[in-house]
Amino acid sequence: MTEPRDSRVLVSDAFIVTLDAVDRIVDPGDLVVEGDRITFVGSADPAGAHRAGPWDEVIDGSRRIVIPGLINAHTHTYATLFKGSYERMPLDLWLVAMRAPTRALSEELLELSTLLAGIEMLKTGTTTALDHFFGNPDLPGSGIGAEVRAMRRVGLRHAVAYVVSDMRWEETLPLDPASVAGARDAAADVTRRETAQALDGAAAFIEAEHGRHPLTTCLVGPSAAHRCSDGLLRGARELADASGTGIHLHLAEAKSHAVRNRQLFGDSLVARLDRLGLLGPDVSLAHGVWLDDDELDRLGRSGATVVHNPASNLKLGSGVARVRDMWARGVNVAVATDGPCSSDTFNMWEALRLAGLLHTTNQADYGAWPSARQVLRMATAAASRAVRLEDRLGALEAGRLADFVLLDRDSPAWAALNDPYIQLVYAENGSSIDRVFVGGREVVRDGRVTTVDETLIYRAAGEARSALDEAVAKSRAIVAPIEGPLREMWHALRDVEVPGVVPSAVFR
Numbered sequence: 001m002t003e004p005r006d007s008r009v010l011v012s013d014a015f016i017v018t019l020d021a022v023d024r025i026v027d028p029g030d031l032v033v034e035g036d037r038i039t040f041v042g043s044a045d046p047a048g049a050h051r052a053g054p055w056d057e058v059i060d061g062s063r064r065i066v067i068p069g070l071i072n073a074h075t076h077t078y079a080t081l082f083k084g085s086y087e088r089m090p091l092d093l094w095l096v097a098m099r100a101p102t103r104a105l106s107e108e109l110l111e112l113s114t115l116l117a118g119i120e121m122l123k124t125g126t127t128t129a130l131d132h133f134f135g136n137p138d139l140p141g142s143g144i145g146a147e148v149r150a151m152r153r154v155g156l157r158h159a160v161a162y163v164v165s166d167m168r169w170e171e172t173l174p175l176d177p178a179s180v181a182g183a184r185d186a187a188a189d190v191t192r193r194e195t196a197q198a199l200d201g202a203a204a205f206i207e208a209e210h211g212r213h214p215l216t217t218c219l220v221g222p223s224a225a226h227r228c229s230d231g232l233l234r235g236a237r238e239l240a241d242a243s244g245t246g247i248h249l250h251l252a253e254a255k256s257h258a259v260r261n262r263q264l265f266g267d268s269l270v271a272r273l274d275r276l277g278l279l280g281p282d283v284s285l286a287h288g289v290w291l292d293d294d295e296l297d298r299l300g301r302s303g304a305t306v307v308h309n310p311a312s313n314l315k316l317g318s319g320v321a322r323v324r325d326m327w328a329r330g331v332n333v334a335v336a337t338d339g340p341c342s343s344d345t346f347n348m349w350e351a352l353r354l355a356g357l358l359h360t361t362n363q364a365d366y367g368a369w370p371s372a373r374q375v376l377r378m379a380t381a382a383a384s385r386a387v388r389l390e391d392r393l394g395a396l397e398a399g400r401l402a403d404f405v406l407l408d409r410d411s412p413a414w415a416a417l418n419d420p421y422i423q424l425v426y427a428e429n430g431s432s433i434d435r436v437f438v439g440g441r442e443v444v445r446d447g448r449v450t451t452v453d454e455t456l457i458y459r460a461a462g463e464a465r466s467a468l469d470e471a472v473a474k475s476r477a478i479v480a481p482i483e484g485p486l487r488e489m490w491h492a493l494r495d496v497e498v499p500g501v502v503p504s505a506v507f508r
Contacts, residue, residue, distance in 0.1 A: 007056040007440060009033040011406070013044045014061025017420050018396040019068050019380050023373060025420065031066055033402040036214065036439040041396050063410055064434065065420065068396050069127025069157075069403035070348045071383035074248070074286040074307040076339030077117035077147060078102065078110055078135045081465050082472075083340035091254045091316040092173055093486045096190055097479050098341045103193070104471030105136045107146040109464055114150035116461050119449050120346040121156060124430035127403040127438045128157040129346075130307075130336070130387050132221050132248060132286070137196030144205055152215055155443040155451040157403060159387035160209070161221025161248040162202040166195050166232045172224075174260045174493070175485050183481035190482065194223070199235045206243045214439055217388055218243070224250035225269045225278075226261045233276045240282065246388045247278065251285035251306075254318045256489065258290035258498045270295035279304050284334070284386035288326070289319040292500030296322065300329035305386045307334045308378065310354035311343035323359050324368055334383035335375070348379055349429045356425050372421035402440040407432040 009032070016029035018041060032040035032050050040050040079098060086094055105113065114131075121129055131151075135142035144162060151158040169190040170180045180187055202220055210218035220236045220243075222228045228236075228249075240247045252258050252269050261269045270291060273279055279302035288299075288306040299306060308321050326333050335355045337343050343350075352375055360369040384394035392401045407414065411432040413423055436444035443451050 007033070007035065008054070009057045009059065009440065010051065010055050011059045011061045011064075011066060012051075014064050014066045014406070015409070015417070015420070016041060016066045016396060017424070019376065020395040020397050028062070029066075031061075031396065031404070033437070033440045036402055038396060038400050038402050039398055041398060059406070059435070061406070063408065065407040065409060065414060066396065067125075067405050067407065067424065068380050068394055069405055069436065069438065070125050070379045071128040071130075071334070071387060071393060072121060072126045072336050072346065072348055072379075073130045073284065073305075073334035073383040073386040074309060074336035074338060075117070075129055075131055075346065076134065077114040077129070077131050078105070078133060078143070080113040080117045080340045081105070081109065081461060081468065084344055086341050087315070089316065090490055091318050092256055092489070093483060094316055094342065096482055096486075097476070099134065099193060100475030100479050101468065101472045102134065102136050103138050104468055105143065107139060107143050110135055110143040111146040111150040112457070112460055112464055114147045115154055115452060115457050117340065117346055118151060118154035118156040119452065119454055119457060121348075122154065122436055122438075122443050122449055123433065123447065124347045124349060125405040125433050125436060126156075126346065126348050127405070127436060128159070128387055128389070128393060130159045130161065130219070130248060130284070132161045132163060132250075134163045134197075137193050141201055141205060142197055148209060148216060152213060153452060154449065155215070155438050155441060157215045157438055159217040159219055159248075159389075161219035162197065162205045163221045163223050164197050164199055164202055164232065164236070165223035165227040166198070166229050167227050169194055171264070172227045172260060173256050173489060174263060175489050176492075179485040179488050183485060186478060186481040189478060194227070199232065199239060203239055203243075206239070206245055210243060210245055217245075219246045219248045219388070222247065222249040224253070224257065225273055226257045226264075230276055233273070233278050237277050246282035246284065248284045248386070249286070251288055252290040252295075253287035253313070255290055255493050255496070255498060258501060259493065259496055262498075268292060268295050270298050274298050274302070281385065282388065286336070286338075287313065287318070287321065289313055289321045290498060290501050291322065292498070293325075294500065296325055296329045296331060299326070300331045303332070305332045305334055305382065307336050307386060308355055309336050309338040309343070309351070310358050311345070311351060312338035314354075316342055320358055323355070323370070324364065327374070332382050332385055333378055334386045335378035336383075347430055352376065352379055352425050372419070372425040375425050376421055403438050404436075405433060406435040408434040
């Protein structure tokens with residue numbers, strides 16, 4: 001196919017779900033792409049001026065649904081080679097165990113890991129990912145250059161947040177100091193790994209990559225509010241302001257984080273961020289599970305985005321974010337899969353389905369249950385703000401980037417077409433996806449990625465993972481001394497109340 005900036009593509013006679021401001025559905029509809037932009041979305045009219053050729057390609061859309069590309073607003077592609085490795089671990093133990101073997105990842109393996117993640121996302125209709133990148137702290141820039149190369153190679157649009165933190169690991173959790181004393185070497189090793197990436201590295205990455213490629217957006221990525229000093233968080237704000245980027249960080253993912261932040265700083269997590277100037281429309285916060293009403297109010301007033309990660313929050317025992325209460329306060333809420341070792345999938349259809357199902361209970365007025373339209377917007381319009389592209393992504397309309405997905409109506413999910421929003425959220429699983437375009441470039445055709453050889457990537461990943469067995473075994477031995485203190489903390493936290501915080505909104 002001709003390069004996207006020179007090409008003209010017509011999708012004709014399709015069922016188009018625009019997800020624009022008025023939720024316009026056009027049936028039958030035409031969509032015109034010129035270069036990397038959509039130039040027309042409207043009624044299919046054989047005599048219309050928009051159908052004037054010449055065309056590089058005309059796609060018969062008469063048996064296709066067209067939707068905007070999905071946006072995965074929080075994930076971690078560097079860990080894909082360890083997908084399917086962890087279960088029955090709460091977040092704080094899982095995090096230490098999962099990150100330990102990443103020191104064995106070369107730049108080549110990090111690139112392979114991201115390629116594998118990108119293939120899965122594109123094949124399931126995700127066209128943009130917000131990647132909170134940790135990588136291998138022993139490499140220059142933790143290997144973030146390999147991640148960016150892979151994203152560009154596979155053709156996935158990406159916003160990359162360079163992870164930074166500066167607090168000693170044992171300070172960031174409500175651990176018993178006596179218990180940790182017996183694992184000092186292991187704790188020091190975790191601290192060295194977690195604090196290896198600093199703001200000057202983030203500044204260098206942003207200077208090198210932001211605005212340098214049409215698929216790449218850069219963000220400042222504090223690891224989490226409770227893992228960063230006041231000085232680091234202020235520095236993150238200054239860097240984001242100076243570079244014109246945004247900020248992305250973890251927030252209130254687990255009870256331990258909310259408890260420890262109050263112990264150390266005398267404030268709730270969001271109140272502290274507010275005091276330090278870390279809230280605003282250019283800030284997105286992953287998880288937001290352990291938040292009180294005042295924190296939700298502050299988020300609503302600030303314009304910040306909360307990114308809901310239902311699968312990982314469930315698998316890691318973190319709880320359920322209060323999405324309905326966030327919406328009631330005007331909080332912009334996106335949705336995401338999280339990483340490949342916490343939800344074990346990059347498939348956004350699973351995230352959408354869970355986001356719809358988790359927030360319906362018989363204790364709540366059923367009129368307040370999420371609608372499928374609301375849920376779908378979490379992966380389109382709401383998520384576009386998290387990646388700082390709200391005027392260019394999230395809807396199908398003239399002037400926006402040509403990131404879109406064609407689904408085959410000759411499939412189980414679409415054989416009987418009823419309510420397209422309900423079917424997208426509850427019936428689709430990605431298997432109907434036929435073609436995917438990013439910036440006007442076709443990256444999936446007939447359900448296969450066109451930019452790389454899928455089979456070669458899969459086989460290379462298998463060989464690479466086998467070669468990492470020794471490193472994984474060593475990492476488990478390194479982590480073992482820390483499990484005891486973390487287990488004690490986990491059990492002790494059951495008797496600790498976080499003022500004003502509802503542990504799990506699903507039971508409310």
